């Protein structure tokens with residue numbers, strides 16, 4: 001059915017059609033780099049990573065622009081407090097955000113522009129707005145004239161005349177609803193020269209300037225946290241649409257996508273409220289892939305409560321999936337063998353449908369592997385993938401997507417033995433493919449520490465197991481047991497199974 005997205009502007013789920021077929025331009029408002037990242041920042045960023053992976057999976061080229069706000073009142077205040085410069089603080093925290101995003105598997109943006117690197121573009125934008133009568137100067141600042149844009153309020157669904165005027169009046173501002181495009185320099189603060197005097201850009205302006213530069217005046221998807229709808233995105237939209245002038249489509253982005261809040265105790269997680277959990281502290285408690293799983297497990301538009309209990313449930317669910325994939329690959333002899341078996345499995349293998357050859361499969365061929373559970377549930381790997389894809393296409397309905405994964409894991413666990421290797425290969429292949437879209441494939445995306453040493457360890461273990469077999473063959477059971485217990489002491493557990501000796505890390 002193709003991707004459908006909820007559009008804040010139109011308040012409904014609509015079919016997604018990119019401006020240029022096959023190409024998708026996304027702008028996501030990035031962090032203000034004033035202090036270390038907390039878990040709420042990850043929650044806001046993850047759905048765009050999920051959407052991007054799904055669009056790429058569906059054959060699109062995605063350009064994702066995420067800015068860094070590296071000049072702002074709070075950065076100036078915090079740098080002052082710490083006795084450092086705004087440049088040093090912003091650099092340090094930008095790196096902390098990049099690290100946090102990377103740690104939970106968020107793909108880096110295609111373009112990551114910094115506000116302070118785009119002052120000329122912002123000055124050009126302000127000039128255009130003044131020229132078109134949408135902005136005016138006052139007391140060394142430049143203000144956007146909200147009353148000049150009749151569509152103001154359309155994004156956040158407010159009537160301009162019903163908006164409450166801001167309590168504080170600012171020098172030079174003609175209407176309380178107006179907002180700053182350029183702020184006059186204050187003593188001791190960083191500033192840039194402009195036609196209107198020394199100063200620095202207003203926050204809303206940078207996103208219009210950078211989105212316009214890298215994606216054009218109209219692009220596909222604009223995203224951010226729900227708390228950005230007003231005033232930030234409303235103001236961005238006003239600036240961009242008004243600067244584009246007559247003949248413009250009247251839209252900055254064709255879809256506006258907003259992520260629900262992360263709460264603790266029912267209150268928005270926020271640095272200023274003092275209830276934020278730093279990413280570094282969260283990762284002391286859970287592994288990064290579990291944190292990713294948890295933050296993705298609720299629909300992106302819903303509010304997600306962050307509690308130790310909920311995190312524990314996510315850890316258990318994630319472990320179940322991870323254990324299945326590891327066990328299945330172990331039994332099948334590795335991912336290469338599993339993929340080959342799945343691809344070889346014609347009609348029932350996940351490989352065929354996932355590679356787009358389902359329609360040319362062999363009609364009427366039997367489900368391979370004798371998996372009774374499949375027949376009972378009517379579920380095949382293809383069906384699991386179709387359920388998953390339908391869920392993802394439905395405004396990234398991750399709850400249903402996870403249900404498809406757990407169905408596949410349930411089926412796979414029923415055939416978890418060498419004897420059912422073909423059926424098992426189909427299930428583990430489709431499970432990994434679905435997890436890959438979520439950025440959660442345990443083998444490919446989250447290899448266990450030291451995975452690069454695994455081939456060497458396999459070789460050494462084979463020698464140890466051969467020695468143990470030889471000891472048993474000559475009825476030297478004391479020696480066989482000794483080898484086993486010495487391996488166990490080293491964290492290498494050997495099990496005797498009907499198919500021979502198997503080992504795993506403790």
Ligand SMILES: [Zn+2]
Nearest residue numbers: 029030207232
């Ligand atoms: Zn923005």
